Amino acid sequence: MSIPPEIFMLPPHSEATLQQQIQQIVSDAIMSGRCVTGEKMPSSRRLAAQLGVSRITVTLAYTELVSNEYLVSRDRSGYFIADTAPKRPSFREVDKSQSGGVDWDGILARRPQPRQNIARPPNWPDFKYPFIYGQSDPELFDHRNWRDCSLRAVGRRDFDTLTRDHYQRDDPMLIEYILRHILPRRGIRAEPDEILVTMGAQNALWMIAQLLLSEGQKAVVENPCYPGLRQIFDQMGFVASSIDVDEDGLPPDQIPADANLVFTTPSHHCPTNITMPLDRRLAMLKGALRDGYIIVEDDYEFEMSFLSSPAPALKSLDQAGSVIYVGSFSKSVFPGLRLGYVVAARPMIEEMRKLRSVVLRHPPSHIQRTAAYFLSLGHYDAQITRMARSYAKRRAVMEDCIKGFGLTLGTREVHGGSSFWMRAPEGVDTMKLALDLRADSVLIEPGNAFFARRAPDASHYRLAYSSIDSGRIRQGLELVAERLDEGAT
Amino acid sequence: MSIPPEIFMLPPHSEATLQQQIQQIVSDAIMSGRCVTGEKMPSSRRLAAQLGVSRITVTLAYTELVSNEYLVSRDRSGYFIADTAPKRPSFREVDKSQSGGVDWDGILARRPQPRQNIARPPNWPDFKYPFIYGQSDPELFDHRNWRDCSLRAVGRRDFDTLTRDHYQRDDPMLIEYILRHILPRRGIRAEPDEILVTMGAQNALWMIAQLLLSEGQKAVVENPCYPGLRQIFDQMGFVASSIDVDEDGLPPDQIPADANLVFTTPSHHCPTNITMPLDRRLAMLKGALRDGYIIVEDDYEFEMSFLSSPAPALKSLDQAGSVIYVGSFSKSVFPGLRLGYVVAARPMIEEMRKLRSVVLRHPPSHIQRTAAYFLSLGHYDAQITRMARSYAKRRAVMEDCIKGFGLTLGTREVHGGSSFWMRAPEGVDTMKLALDLRADSVLIEPGNAFFARRAPDASHYRLAYSSIDSGRIRQGLELVAERLDEGAT
Numbered sequence: 001m002s003i004p005p006e007i008f009m010l011p012p013h014s015e016a017t018l019q020q021q022i023q024q025i026v027s028d029a030i031m032s033g034r035c036v037t038g039e040k041m042p043s044s045r046r047l048a049a050q051l052g053v054s055r056i057t058v059t060l061a062y063t064e065l066v067s068n069e070y071l072v073s074r075d076r077s078g079y080f081i082a083d084t085a086p087k088r089p090s091f092r093e094v095d096k097s098q099s100g101g102v103d104w105d106g107i108l109a110r111r112p113q114p115r116q117n118i119a120r121p122p123n124w125p126d127f128k129y130p131f132i133y134g135q136s137d138p139e140l141f142d143h144r145n146w147r148d149c150s151l152r153a154v155g156r157r158d159f160d161t162l163t164r165d166h167y168q169r170d171d172p173m174l175i176e177y178i179l180r181h182i183l184p185r186r187g188i189r190a191e192p193d194e195i196l197v198t199m200g201a202q203n204a205l206w207m208i209a210q211l212l213l214s215e216g217q218k219a220v221v222e223n224p225c226y227p228g229l230r231q232i233f234d235q236m237g238f239v240a241s242s243i244d245v246d247e248d249g250l251p252p253d254q255i256p257a258d259a260n261l262v263f264t265t266p267s268h269h270c271p272t273n274i275t276m277p278l279d280r281r282l283a284m285l286k287g288a289l290r291d292g293y294i295i296v297e298d299d300y301e302f303e304m305s306f307l308s309s310p311a312p313a314l315k316s317l318d319q320a321g322s323v324i325y326v327g328s329f330s331k332s333v334f335p336g337l338r339l340g341y342v343v344a345a346r347p348m349i350e351e352m353r354k355l356r357s358v359v360l361r362h363p364p365s366h367i368q369r370t371a372a373y374f375l376s377l378g379h380y381d382a383q384i385t386r387m388a389r390s391y392a393k394r395r396a397v398m399e400d401c402i403k404g405f406g407l408t409l410g411t412r413e414v415h416g417g418s419s420f421w422m423r424a425p426e427g428v429d430t431m432k433l434a435l436d437l438r439a440d441s442v443l444i445e446p447g448n449a450f451f452a453r454r455a456p457d458a459s460h461y462r463l464a465y466s467s468i469d470s471g472r473i474r475q476g477l478e479l480v481a482e483r484l485d486e487g488a489t
Numbered sequence: 490m491s492i493p494p495e496i497f498m499l500p501p502h503s504e505a506t507l508q509q510q511i512q513q514i515v516s517d518a519i520m521s522g523r524c525v526t527g528e529k530m531p532s533s534r535r536l537a538a539q540l541g542v543s544r545i546t547v548t549l550a551y552t553e554l555v556s557n558e559y560l561v562s563r564d565r566s567g568y569f570i571a572d573t574a575p576k577r578p579s580f581r582e583v584d585k586s587q588s589g590g591v592d593w594d595g596i597l598a599r600r601p602q603p604r605q606n607i608a609r610p611p612n613w614p615d616f617k618y619p620f621i622y623g624q625s626d627p628e629l630f631d632h633r634n635w636r637d638c639s640l641r642a643v644g645r646r647d648f649d650t651l652t653r654d655h656y657q658r659d660d661p662m663l664i665e666y667i668l669r670h671i672l673p674r675r676g677i678r679a680e681p682d683e684i685l686v687t688m689g690a691q692n693a694l695w696m697i698a699q700l701l702l703s704e705g706q707k708a709v710v711e712n713p714c715y716p717g718l719r720q721i722f723d724q725m726g727f728v729a730s731s732i733d734v735d736e737d738g739l740p741p742d743q744i745p746a747d748a749n750l751v752f753t754t755p756s757h758h759c760p761t762n763i764t765m766p767l768d769r770r771l772a773m774l775k776g777a778l779r780d781g782y783i784i785v786e787d788d789y790e791f792e793m794s795f796l797s798s799p800a801p802a803l804k805s806l807d808q809a810g811s812v813i814y815v816g817s818f819s820k821s822v823f824p825g826l827r828l829g830y831v832v833a834a835r836p837m838i839e840e841m842r843k844l845r846s847v848v849l850r851h852p853p854s855h856i857q858r859t860a861a862y863f864l865s866l867g868h869y870d871a872q873i874t875r876m877a878r879s880y881a882k883r884r885a886v887m888e889d890c891i892k893g894f895g896l897t898l899g900t901r902e903v904h905g906g907s908s909f910w911m912r913a914p915e916g917v918d919t920m921k922l923a924l925d926l927r928a929d930s931v932l933i934e935p936g937n938a939f940f941a942r943r944a945p946d947a948s949h950y951r952l953a954y955s956s957i958d959s960g961r962i963r964q965g966l967e968l969v970a971e972r973l974d975e976g977a978t
């Protein structure tokens with residue numbers, strides 16, 4: 001006799017297609033031991049009736065299950081659970097979730113705790129006015145071509161080479177296009193063995209800190225700065241010296257002579273978007289040679305400059321090789337991609353390659369190849385152009401409203417980025433402001449996360465326009481202005 | 490007048506299609522400044538003639554370049570370089586490769602050097618008899634369905650959610666299927682917050698070592714063991730205690746009472762493939778509670794057991810939560826995938842999540858979702874079944890030939906894995922043997938890389954059959970036997 005169709009039920013809410021769902025409930029029934037080898041499946045007609053789906057859908061699912069060797073089909077007599085179907089394990093399961101005994105909290109207590117990142121609700125897309133930073137805008141992303149490139153990258157020809165482990169080598173196609181398409185735009189020329197692909201800029205900064213900082217050495221960071229960088233030091237149990245930026249960014253004359261490593265974001269300082277003037281860049285390079293420190297340039301959002309031509313990267317002025325250059329595709333393609341790169345002197349790249357291999361082997365080959373196609377076919381450049389144009393438009397609306405509603409910039413005029421660094425009126429706590437605004441369906445980023453612990457700051461906040469439609473900016477900022485008026489009174 | 494078609498030449502050897510190559514050379518010409526805004530492109534006819542391709546190919550490339558805003562088309566007058574095309578930077582490039590001045594070798598000298606991995610020529614697929622381990626076999630991999638899943642994962646519906654940064658959360662779909670499809674087969678039940686996705690097993694082992702080992706603590710590893718694990722300690726500058734395995738794997742009574750962390754591969758010991766008997770597993774768990782050490786179980790190749798049903802994972806017997814379980818898809822799907830997972834107590838998973846976020850944020854979402862589909866649609870189980878069947882066949886041929894040619898096993902009979910651990914006759918150096926065999930187009934893996942530095946071993950070698958067709962095994966092993974006879978005489 002055959003398995004009663006009643007034991008099969010479709011999951012209440014599933015992302016999968018009906019056919020997929022049927023394949024899943026059948027394989028689950030086998031894995032869980034509810035159906036065993038030799039048993040006869042209900043006819044497609046009866047199962048279709050039970051599940052309330054079309055008979056063809058069930059037949060298609062059965063066919064797929066046969067090719068996956070869960071089922072066998074016997075002419076005229078129907079479908080049976082195959083003896084090649086995975087067996088349920090003979091031993092009993094232990095419910096780990098009930099267990100205890102080991103004092104994990106005690107064991108882990110010694111761990112240094114990295115500070116919180118910028119607070120952002122996971123459901124941010126449900127907010128009407130999301131002035132949040134660094135999330136991709138589905139409207140601007142060239143999904144069609146990314147999909148096409150992803151498909152190419154998983155094609156047979158590429159695939160056989162990509163499925164292998166490459167501890168040492170990055171995708172030569174990606175490296176070539178970074179060298180030929182991206183670095184030239186920053187005035188940087190490098191050789192293939194002077195570049196390493198990383199899991200985004202965060203991963204690059206982490207590796208650099210791991211390799212170049214040891215007990216008793218001095219690292220310098222900008223204050224305020226990218227919170228992810230502070231998290232790295234926290235995790236290492238390392239204390240970095242913070243230097244306050246002024247209206248021209250990091251002041252080179254403030255860098256202590258005994259510094260070993262200096263982290264900076266000259267193109268657009270994070271989070272103020274200030275572009276460091278040329279004389280400061282040259283002074284920094286001079287200081288690096290004089291005092292023997294290494295400069296880490298996070299070339300943060302250079303694509304989003306609205307000047308006629310972006311300022312050259314610090315690295316492009318670096319004759320001596322003091323600069324380690326960090327680039328990323330997270331802002332310009334999408335954050336979930338986790339793909340960035342480092343340009344540095346050969347010995348440094350070699351060490352990073354070794355460290356990367358021990359920590360994670362290498363970034364997944366398919367992602368590298370997909371990005372390589374996206375770059376090589378010009379989709380990347382086209383997308384940057386599109387984004388820059390749309391950001392420029394949003395930026396104009398933002399500037400207009402910021403003036404109109406009497407909001408205060410936290411810096412002098414700046415020319416790039418995808419956000420404004422703002423200062424709230426005396427007495428306003430921007431943490432509280434951000435929480436209050438959530439009630440109005442407005443998201444802003446309180447500035448405190450960017451500052452050194454010794455100098456907590458409640459007066460600044462960031463307004464990003466990379467994820468909000470220009471049509472919603474005015475109303476969103478109006479709500480910010482209203483809350484600020486309440487707060488100030 | 491229009492740009493002379495002569496400046497365009499197709500690259501000598503390119504992986505790309507003709508249309509892609511044309512798009513590339515045009516965008517390169519623009520990026521390099523050889524063609525500038527407003528200039529007229531050669532007609533499709535003339536460029537087609539110059540490149541020796543069909544006119545339609547050029548027209549298609551032009552159309553794509555228009556949609557990418559490199560070109561604009563003016564009715565009847567042709568194609569022109571668009572003013573939206575990316576500009577060449579105005580500043581000069583500095584040739585970094587000529588540069589010097591910073592003493593990088595000095596700066597990096599302090600770094601501990603991780604030892605070499607197993608020597609494997611990058612061109613191993615060109616060898617006729619590759620008895621090498623852990624590389625995917627294109628014949629066995631279900632490329633069609635992987636491609637299909639990859640395509641689903643980059644579909645619009647999934648994509649918008651996947652493109653976002655998830656510092657904390659893994660793909661819920663992947664987590665669900667690991668919990669429901671894979672762990673039950675190992676007798677493990679866990680909750681979603683007791684599992685973390687990692688960049689392969691290497692990344693998991695590295696994070697565990699980072700979090701649980703500090704100055705003065707004691708880590709125990711098996712000897713011989715997985716070289717990637719030793720690399721982790723080398724990179725940390727940490728010295729682990731090696732315990733020699735016997736014919737039943739790691740002897741629990743040899744684990745020192747002051748051990749903090751014990752790394753083991755009970756399902757199939759790496760590299761000998763010995764399966765640890767149940768009494769030893771229970772003794773280890775008892776010892777963990779008595780002496781308070783944590784056990785890291787690398788559940789290495791459990792899918793490749795040829796016993797009726799694989800032995801339960803150590804984790805499935807672990808009532809107290811002393812075991813951290815490490816799983817990987819590298820062997821069962823493909824190594825380039827870089828996807829693995831850890832099952833452990835909540836507080837440990839939380840810490841690992843924080844560390845992962847600082848080091849690399851998260852494994853790429855697209856890869857997670859692709860694997861989730863591959864699992865959920867049953868392709869994974871089907872592939873395991875296929876691989877196991879084919880490996881069993883190859884294994885039979887291997888056993889037959891090993892006996893026939895009088896090669897010596899390095900262990901007692903074992904029941905799983907995708908390789909044999911072998912011992913060479915007295916006086917044979919397996920490093921030299923491996924090099925000599927390359928001349929015969931045979932690749933074997935000398936055993937030295939698996940042993941602790943204090944106990945160098947030249948007498949063992951590994952013969953893997955995961956990447957060699959069963960039809961070639963006999964001839965390959967005959968060549969090994971011949972070299973051994975020479976060596977022994």
